Amino acid sequence: MHIVILGLSITSSWGNGHATTYRALVRELVRRGHDVLFLERDVPWYAAHRDPSGTWAGRTELYASLDDLRERFASEVRKADLVVVGSYVPQGVDVGAWVQGTAKGVTAFYDLDTPVTLAKLERGDFEYLAPHQVPGYQLYLSFTGGPTLGRIERELGSPAARPLYCSCDPELYGPGGGKPRWDLGYLGTYSHDRQPVLERLMLDAARGWPEGRFVVAGPQYPEGVVWPPNVERVQHLAPPEHTAFYTAQRFTLNVTRADMVRAGHSPSVRLFEAAACGVPVISDAWEGLDTFFRPGLEILVSHDTRETLGYLRELPESERQAVGQRARERVLAEHTAAHRARTLESYAREAASGRAP
Known part of the structure; x- marks a missing residue:
């Protein structure tokens, strides 16, 4: 598949937990033969705290504004088999509307902050997602499982709310030696x-x-x-x-x-x-x-x-x-990133075939 992910950040782990999740997921998708493009808004607080380049896989591009995103990456979004918009993406409502109007493949909202998102929607705070957009995403991928998934389908009209939990990268995390400090x-x-x-x-x-x-x-x-x-x-x-x-x-x-x-x-x-x-x-x-x-x-x-x-x-x-x-x-x-990549594959393929995941 050709996959485009618009996420909060993959280049900087400063003050967020999104970057490590995206890095591990993208790496495993690339290993499984997929072409992955990650699009990230270039903001000063992450620009000042970039992690070393080369610590993540796939292609990564920074965009300066919503207009810059539309002008440079419309063709990538249009030809993608799967387009994923993440939580806390700057101007996420506008980004999501553009993606839903441009993409020809499967579209998904990846909520790495599901309980926070739902609480914000209840308050009428539509910082990065608006309720009317949820039915327009064929998949609602959630860091939260359990009863919350049914609520997203019943109350927000998602065609398919499915768990895609965070994970770990076993190549980076393993036992060490020495006496604990x-x-x-x-x-x-x-x-x-x-x-x-x-x-x-x-x-x-x-x-x-x-x-x-x-x-x-x-x-x-x-x-x-x-x-x-x-x-x-x-x-x-x-x-x-x-x-x-x-x-x-x-x-x-x-x-x-x-x-x-x-x-x-x-x-x-x-x-x-x-x-x-x-x-x-x-x-x-x-x-x-x-x-x-x-x-x-x-x-x-x-x-x-x-x-x-x-x-x-x-x-x-x-x-x-x-x-x-x-x-x-x-x-x-x-609970490794490889497990999550295979799960995402199955959701996307079933959504593309018209079957409920």
Whole structure:
């Protein structure tokens, strides 16, 4: 297939989780023989934080404006077998309208932020998607599965809402050697709704265990955050550094955004990346988590400071390693980028044939 993807970013992982997902997916599609063109709006905040070129596959082009996009890439969109528009694309409503009016092949909306998107639509916030556009996409590809998919079809009129979860790249994420440097770490951009959970599950644990070693990596944290003295801060961590970061932890923490907790069935890329490294994950609780990992066996669930400290100080080392190994085996069997590429292929081909995916 000839595939065109219009996404938030593939060139910069600064302050977003989209880039790593797109890179892994595009690479696997290219490996399977598809021609993939990724179109990205050239914006100053990503231009100032580009990751090293050559860390992603396919063809990538930057466009300066909506007019520039229309003038330079109309023929590519018109001849494509599949055109995908991602969430949070600048001027996404206008981009989507242009794609739906131009493309001759299958069109899809890829929502890497489904619960956030649905909450925005309820508020009348049509930043990158408008409700009337949903029926015009033959596929609604969602980072969230479960009951939310039925809601997208019933309430928004999608012909086919299907899960296309985030994944990990097993060529980039794997076990490391050496002694862990930190007892617990967290990787994530600041979010006001995640911060109270981070405080409860990690920062309060750090305050309650001064001998413990903790680390938080990610940008945009406000100056008012009070970091305990045993919590190290890393402002930004490029994807090539993620594996070394995860494997330097005894445990890693996953904290989910409030909208995604409410929707359930919304795994974050941190879950799969850390698990692929064989590092046991301590996660907040949300509906559907047990469809990706078995709690207590492949993932550890914490509701409060006491539970977090219990894992850190009381779980035997042999069981800690076993949890990480079982999670890694689960990821390699079900949650790699190669799995997602094959899934996308099947959705696109069935949509093109006129059959419901």
